[in-house]
Amino acid sequence: MPKVLVPTVCPYCAAGCGFYIAVEKERATGIEYMPEHPANEGSLCSKGNAALEILYHQDRLRHPLKRKGDGWAGISWEEALDLITRSLSGALKKHGPDSLGFLASSKCTNEENYLIEKMARLLGSRNIDNCARLCHAPSVVGLNRTLGAAGMTNPIPDLANSKCIFIIGSNLAETHPVLSRWIHRAKDSGAVVIVADPRLTHTAWMADIFLQLRPGTDVALLNGMAQVIIREGLTDREYISKWTRGYGDLAKAVRECTPEKVAEITGIPAGDIVRAARAYAISPASVVLYSMGITQHSTGTDNVQAVANLALICGHLGKPGSGVMPLRGQNNVQGACDMGALAEFYPGYRKAEDPETAKFFISAWGASSLSAGRGLTAMEMIDAAAKGKIKAMYIVGEDPANSDPKSHHTRDALENLEFLVVQDIFMTATAQLADLVLPASAWAEKEGTYTSTERRVQWSNKAIEPPEEAKPDLEIVCSVARRLGLEFDYPDAASVLAEINRLVPQYGGITRERLNGTGLVWPCPNQDHPGTPILHSQGFKLAEGRASIVPVMFRPAAEEASWEYPFILTTGRVTVHHNAGSMTRRSPSLIEREPDIFVEISTSDAARLKVAEGDEVVIATPRGETAATARLTDRVKRGVVFMPFHFPGTNILTSDVTDPEARIPEFKVSACKIARRY
Numbered sequence: 001m002p003k004v005l006v007p008t009v010c011p012y013c014a015a016g017c018g019f020y021i022a023v024e025k026e027r028a029t030g031i032e033y034m035p036e037h038p039a040n041e042g043s044l045c046s047k048g049n050a051a052l053e054i055l056y057h058q059d060r061l062r063h064p065l066k067r068k069g070d071g072w073a074g075i076s077w078e079e080a081l082d083l084i085t086r087s088l089s090g091a092l093k094k095h096g097p098d099s100l101g102f103l104a105s106s107k108c109t110n111e112e113n114y115l116i117e118k119m120a121r122l123l124g125s126r127n128i129d130n131c132a133r134l135c136h137a138p139s140v141v142g143l144n145r146t147l148g149a150a151g152m153t154n155p156i157p158d159l160a161n162s163k164c165i166f167i168i169g170s171n172l173a174e175t176h177p178v179l180s181r182w183i184h185r186a187k188d189s190g191a192v193v194i195v196a197d198p199r200l201t202h203t204a205w206m207a208d209i210f211l212q213l214r215p216g217t218d219v220a221l222l223n224g225m226a227q228v229i230i231r232e233g234l235t236d237r238e239y240i241s242k243w244t245r246g247y248g249d250l251a252k253a254v255r256e257c258t259p260e261k262v263a264e265i266t267g268i269p270a271g272d273i274v275r276a277a278r279a280y281a282i283s284p285a286s287v288v289l290y291s292m293g294i295t296q297h298s299t300g301t302d303n304v305q306a307v308a309n310l311a312l313i314c315g316h317l318g319k320p321g322s323g324v325m326p327l328r329g330q331n332n333v334q335g336a337c338d339m340g341a342l343a344e345f346y347p348g349y350r351k352a353e354d355p356e357t358a359k360f361f362i363s364a365w366g367a368s369s370l371s372a373g374r375g376l377t378a379m380e381m382i383d384a385a386a387k388g389k390i391k392a393m394y395i396v397g398e399d400p401a402n403s404d405p406k407s408h409h410t411r412d413a414l415e416n417l418e419f420l421v422v423q424d425i426f427m428t429a430t431a432q433l434a435d436l437v438l439p440a441s442a443w444a445e446k447e448g449t450y451t452s453t454e455r456r457v458q459w460s461n462k463a464i465e466p467p468e469e470a471k472p473d474l475e476i477v478c479s480v481a482r483r484l485g486l487e488f489d490y491p492d493a494a495s496v497l498a499e500i501n502r503l504v505p506q507y508g509g510i511t512r513e514r515l516n517g518t519g520l521v522w523p524c525p526n527q528d529h530p531g532t533p534i535l536h537s538q539g540f541k542l543a544e545g546r547a548s549i550v551p552v553m554f555r556p557a558a559e560e561a562s563w564e565y566p567f568i569l570t571t572g573r574v575t576v577h578h579n580a581g582s583m584t585r586r587s588p589s590l591i592e593r594e595p596d597i598f599v600e601i602s603t604s605d606a607a608r609l610k611v612a613e614g615d616e617v618v619i620a621t622p623r624g625e626t627a628a629t630a631r632l633t634d635r636v637k638r639g640v641v642f643m644p645f646h647f648p649g650t651n652i653l654t655s656d657v658t659d660p661e662a663r664i665p666e667f668k669v670s671a672c673k674i675a676r677r678y
Ligand code: SF4
Pocket: 010, 011, 012, 013, 014, 015, 016, 017, 040, 043, 044, 045, 046, 047, 048, 049, 175, 176, 177, 178, 179
């Protein structure tokens, strides 16, 4: 049988790189590059190159499993569906729809997320969320409020057109490695690169101006830059008057944020703040890239709004090389949010609190009623489970037992449920706590669309069959929904996409027939529309077409260093890690490069603590303690330590204080203490 090349989308980060899976005798035997792909032009990072390693891993789930004592018993799909039906309808009948919680998956396709959201809502539950809550919920809130759209404004290749690239809170050289090629291309054409990060990351090595700020002081820095720009008359007055509202309030609010005051808060020399502000403002095309380094804070929404303010006062939006680019983490975080797998939104970002939204979907879905209002977020569901208010949860492709902060609490809460069903490709830490585990298909074993961080919607093809009894999530969700009495007659992903085309305006023209190439970029309202690579070129989808400048003032992080906990722990990724590691910890070529949990400590702190390179140390916070190998480095400043969140130990430590609006936890700032283990 000849080799077949099946086009697909990388299952790791949201850069959305395309490649071909080589299939021979029904087995995925290799990767071939896709030079025609606009985002990656054929290149892949180490994670993309290793993507096939998980497909045939011995740990793949192959059969439905029911908890039996401390172990598991294999059961048939019929028995599994009976058990779900009994358990979910039992909880519904006894405790009402708000006793059910659903987590959709940023690893699953748009069609699957749409159906999980639809099932939850039609069962009457408002409690539906996805792991965007842990990464980019502040982008959804902050960018919708300021710019009227919660997406990256410009496509990835457009970075090459920028003359100033400001990267704040993102180590993209390791998290989204293919983006570096576009930044290098811009640098080759003379672009200035500014990087703000508490850590001297691989990304920071690309910087012309490096701003090493204290964790949690991003708003102070951004306001300080705005102050310099306004004071020195570097704003774009014409743009401000034509396209924005609220400039006067910002000018007043940041008047006192002088570089000297900001230097005291952030630890960045005042002169560097001025240099960065000038470089960003005077360049003809400036872009801000950001990631979880600014969103995973109790001030995450403020941070995002402060970024948008900077872009708006300089008019750096709506044209090539100029924009605001939130880099999403998992491959379909953008799509899961677009599909309404969020507590506060229905598909297409229709607000759950708006009575018109319920009316619209009652009619569209033929429902008799829908529960109005915002539901519980992922973290709130866990708290409600701990308190016995949520009785049953259906978790698809997420691993909150590892990825939530204060993860012991999450594990206790999940154990407190009357019924937990987990649908995944591996026996994750969360699945280990379940009553029922359903074997799902990996991305290459099913078809459907994924939406990358640049809003590119791409069709990913099925290349191989799932192992043994594993099934695509779409098929599983439809079977469960039908058992629960819902009309879920979708023969395939294309039939779901057709419904999405009708109900999600941004996806109106993104039909199956048009997705044979490298995708379309939303908003694409109709079949004749070419897609919209650059947002806001004709104004904003807000009142009078104007963006909102929303002043935000610096608030310290919830936890500060203290006598008892004298260090600030911040977390992140390294190149071969991805999220909480459910896939990358099982990928041999990746895990062998960074196999163990470690903590980076500054050389001066290490000397004080009498810790040497390679020593085992114990890191403790009020929530728990974890052992890790010490790495002595000058990448972090004195008083700051860094750990990757790829291993279960890290999130035992992290803070669960959340942003008041986006409800994202403050993973990036946890006060801790460290001692050498003897
Ligand atoms: Fe995959 Fe992201 Fe690497 Fe591209 S940059 S190959 S999408 S992990």
